[in-house]
Amino acid sequence: MPKTITAKEAAQMIKPHSRVMFSTFLVVGAAEQLIDALVEENVKDIHMITIATDYDDKGVGKLITNKQIKSVQCSHIGTNRSTQAQMNAGELDVELIPQGTLMERIRAAGAGLGGILTPTGVGTIVEEGKQKFTFDGKDYILEMPIKADFAFIKAQKADKHGNLVYYKTARNSNPAMAMAAKITIVEVDEIVEVGQLDPENVVTPGIFVNYLVKSEVKEC
C-alpha cells in the first residue's frame, strides 16, 4: 500500500545526483506541485529524464531555469531557451533521443528487458557508437534501458492501493515512467477508497506506486 505524503516530503527524498523521471508533455501530465516543491528545496545536480523540457517558467523547465539539473535525457528542448543556453555554455549535458526510442528504453527498464532494437535513427547521428543488427534485410539499433531512482508522476485519480486513472492527453509518459523507477511518487487530484475504481479502467496498477501526494486545490 502506498503511503500518502506531502509534496515537500516527496521533494526531500531527492538528493544531488538522483536520477529522476518527470512525466510531462509541454506541461500536460506534469506533477506540477511536486516540481514546485523540488524548486523550493533547491536540490542541485539532478539527472532528469523527460520527453521535453517544457517552458522556461513552466513544468520541468523551472528546474532547469533554477539550475538544478546537471544532465537531461529527452527528445526535445526547442520550447525552452534556458536548456539551450545552458547546453551551449557547457553547464548542462543534454542527450537528445528520438521520442519513441526514449519511451521504449524507459519501458524496457520497467519491464526487465536488457535493451531494445529499433529502426529509428538508422543512418543518422543517433546510431553513432551503437551496435547494429540486421534481420530480414532491415537494420536496427540496440538501445539500452533507462532506469531512475525516482519518478514524478501525475494522475487524475488514485485509490488507496495506488491504482491510477489518467485524464485525456495527460496520460502520455506517466504509465511507462511509473514502472521504471525504484521509487514512484504520484501527484493526484483525487484519492478514493479501495473498490471505488473500476478495475477495468485502471491504467497503472498500484504495484508500481510507492507514494501518493494529493494536489492542493489552487485558487484561480
Next chain:
Amino acid sequence: MLDKKQKRIMIGRRIAEELNDGDFVNLGIGMPTEVANHIPLGVKVYFHTENGMLGVGPAPKPGEEDKDLINAGAGYITETAGASYFDSCLSFAIIRGGHLDMTVLGALQVDQEGNLANWMIPGKLVPGMGGAMDLVTGTKNVIISMEHCDKHGNSKILKKCTLPLTAAHCVNMIVTDMAVMRVTEKGLLLEEIAFWTNVDDVIKATDADLIIPEKVGIFGNQ
C-alpha cells in the same frame, strides 16, 4: 506571386488529395496542419497525435479549452466520436509499427534519394528530433510540405542533404509552392507544377536532378 498564406493553402489542399477514406494520419506542427482544412468530400480520416490520441478533432471554441487536451504542438484540440487515448509507448508503437497510413512534416532539406533533414542545424538550432525520426521511419506514406526555397532563395531540394538526417530514404512525396515531386527508384520525378510557374523555373529552383516526364500536371489552379 502567391503570399505565404496562399502558398500554405495550395500545398495543404494538394496534399489532402492524397488522403484515402479511412486513413490514419499524423500531421506535423506548422504548415502540415493546413491539410486538415481540405479533406475531400466523402473521405473520412482519423488524426493521430503522438502525445497519445487517435481521433483528434478541431480546435475548441474560445472558452471551451480543456488544459489537458492538447496536440503535439501544445495547441488545444477536441475529441471526435470514437476517439481513444493511450500512453506514449503505445502511441509510438502505432507510429513505429507501421500502423499510420500517412504523415505530413516540414523539412529543412530533402534530397533526391528521399533523405530528410528537419531536426537540427549544428551550432545554430538544436530543438531536438521529438517524434520526427520515429514518424518518418514507421509511417507508410511520408509527405513533405514546405516552401521550395529557403528565405535566401536557396533550394531546399538537394542532390544530397548536408544537414544531419532525420532518417535515410524515408520520403515518398514532396509538395511545395512550385511542384509535386515523387521519390522513385530512378530518382526524383516531377509530377506536377503549380499553376503560376513553369517547368524551367522549377528546374532552376531545384538543386536536385529532376526526372521530367512527357506530361507534367498542373495543380493549385482552383
